[in-house]
Amino acid sequence: MVTLAEVARHAGVSASTVSYVLSGKRPISDPTRRRVRASIDQLGYQPHAGARALASSRSRIIALMVPLRTDMYVPVMLEIAVAVATTARTHGYDVLLLTGEEGPSALRRVTGSGLAEAVILMDVQLDDGRLPLLRGAAPPAVLVGLPADPAGLNCVDLDFAAAGALCVDHLAGLGHREIAVVGGSPGVYARHTGFAERTLGGLRERAARRGVGLLHRPCDGSHDAVAGVLARILDERPAVSAFVVQNETAVEPLLALLRRTGRAVPEDVSVVAVCPEAVAERASVPLTSVAIPAQELGRRAVERLFARLTGADGPDATGVELLAPVLTVRASSGPPQGRALTG
Amino acid sequence: MVTLAEVARHAGVSASTVSYVLSGKRPISDPTRRRVRASIDQLGYQPHAGARALASSRSRIIALMVPLRTDMYVPVMLEIAVAVATTARTHGYDVLLLTGEEGPSALRRVTGSGLAEAVILMDVQLDDGRLPLLRGAAPPAVLVGLPADPAGLNCVDLDFAAAGALCVDHLAGLGHREIAVVGGSPGVYARHTGFAERTLGGLRERAARRGVGLLHRPCDGSHDAVAGVLARILDERPAVSAFVVQNETAVEPLLALLRRTGRAVPEDVSVVAVCPEAVAERASVPLTSVAIPAQELGRRAVERLFARLTGADGPDATGVELLAPVLTVRASSGPPQGRALTG
C-alpha cells in the first residue's frame, strides 16, 4: 500500500505538505503542488479512509436507513436511495446502507462509532421509533417524510396535502362533483405513514371548500381488492365521475376494471393518480398525475444535510421543506359527460 | 467520546485486555471479562470504526454496486440490496452503497482506500466494464449475474436457462405445441444483460428437444408495446396456445389484452411468467411462474464473499453458483382446449 509518507519522500517534501496539497487547507507554491501531484499519480496513492477518519474525526460517510417493509411503491425507494448516493458523492461522501431490521440502535451504532457522520431516514412514520434518538443535539439527520411532530427535526417531503388539493382542483375545475379516492393499502394507514393521511387531508379540505363530494376507500393493490373497492364505490355513490388513486399498484387493475365494465376513460370517468412519472406515462391510459419526485427528494435531503454539516445554516438548522406538487395533464382526465357512472 | 483507554482505566486493566475481551482473540478470565463488560456498558463505550480499520487493516465494510439504469424490475434490485445488507450485518459487516454513476473507478476508490474490504456487483452484463478490475488477485468480489466469461470470477445467479427449460417442460407437459415468448425490453438484449439471453437459450433448447414451436419477441412493458407484440404474434402464429413472459411490467398489459380480445386464461391460452413471487401472486390472474429469488441471491452473494474473506474455501475460491429454478403452478396455466387462438 502506498502511504502519504512515501509520496512525501518521492516528491522531496514533508508529509504535512502532501496532506495540505490534498486538503487545500493552506497555500502551497505552484511548483511544490505540481511535484506532489505528480508523485501521487505516479505512485497511485490513495489516502487511507480509516486513518483519515481517525485523525480528522470525519469519516466522510453518511448513513441511509431504508425501510424493510415494502408496501410502499418500491421503485421510489430505490430511486431516492440512488439519488442520495450520487448526490453525496458530489460532496465527496459515501453512503452506508442500513435496513430497518436492526431498529433504532443501528443509528446509535454507526453514529457512535464514528462510522457515519450523519443520517438520512426514509419512510418516516408519523410517530417513528427512531425519532427520540434524533431530537436535540443528536447526530445530524434529515428525514424523508414528515412525522407528526417535526419540531427540532430536519425534514424533506412532497407536500402531499397540496397534492391532494391539486387533484381536487383539477377535477372540480373540469366540472366533476363527486370524486372517489382509491387510497393506499390499509397497512399504510394503520402504520400512520404520514403521506397517505396528508394526501387525504388535502383532498378532503379542498373538496369541502369547493362543495365537491368525496368518498375515500383504502385499498391494497391486488386485482381482487380493487374490484371489491370499486364495486362498493359504485354502489354507494353512483354519481362518482372521477377517481383519485394513490396506490400505484392499484392503477392498472382499476383501469382494467373500468374498461371491463364498459366505462371509458376519460369520457365516462376521469382518473388522476399520485405516483411516479414513469408509472403515469406507461399506464394503459396515460395518467393525469401528480408526480412523486423521488430524485429530487433524495437530492434535497442530502443538500440539507450538508447545509447542516458545513454549518451554512447554523449548526442546528432545522425545519421542514415541502416540495410543491406538480400536476401533469395526460389522457385520463376530462370533463364529465353527464352520463351516470352506472349508465 | 469514550475511548478504549478510559474503559481500561475504569475496569482496572490494560488496554489490550479490553481489546481482547472485545475480539475474543485470547482467553480472558471470567472475573476480568465481567469487569470489563460492566465498564463498557456503564461508560457506553463504542469502538471507533476508523481507528479499528487503521490498526487492523479491516474496515468491516463491503461495497455494493447497484446499477443506475432501471429497466430491470426494480423491486428485485432493492430486495437483493436489502438482503445483502441484512446478511452482511449477521457477519458484523456494513454495506456501502455505490451507484453505477462513478463507473468502474468507484471500485478502485473504495477498495484502494481501504474503505471497503470487498465488493458485490449487481446487474452484471455479459461483457461488463467492471470485470477487468476483478480478475486475478484484485479485491474479493462476488457478482450477482453471469458474465460471458466467468473464469476467475465468483458469481451467483438464478439458472435462467434452466428456468426457461422448466417453462417449456410445464407447458409441453400440459399439451401445448406452440409457445410464444414475450421477452424483456429490447434494451435488455442490446446491453447483453445475460439473464434474458440465457432464459431464451433455455427456452429454445428445450422447445427444440421436445418438438415444440417457439416464437420470441422482445417487448418493453408499455401497454402499446405489448399490444403490438401480441398482434404480431397472433398474426404470425395463430396456433399459439401459451405465453412465456419474462418482462414483469408486461404481465398485466398482456392479461388485459387477452381478456379484452375474448381469450380466457387459462382456458384459451396459458401464461407462464419468470418473475418475483409477489408479482405472480397479485396478478389479475394468479400466475404460474418461475420465481426470481431476490433475497436468496443477496444472501448467497454475501455468504460466498465471506467464504472467501475468511479463507474457508481457500483464499481465491472462485466459481459460479446457479440457483435451481422453482416453478409454482397457479391459475394461469392449463391444458390447451383445442380452440384456435383466433377462434
Add this chain to the structure above:
DNA sequence: TTGAAAGCGCTAACAT
C-alpha cells in the same frame, strides 16, 4: 511557504 512532531483510538506482537 514549508517542516517537525504529537497525537487520533485501536490492534497485535512481544513480554511476563
Add this chain to the structure above:
DNA sequence: ATGTTAGCGCTTTCAA
C-alpha cells in the same frame, strides 16, 4: 491470564 508497547496512516498544531 494479563500488561507493555510499537505502530497503523493521516491531520494539525507549533515552529521556522
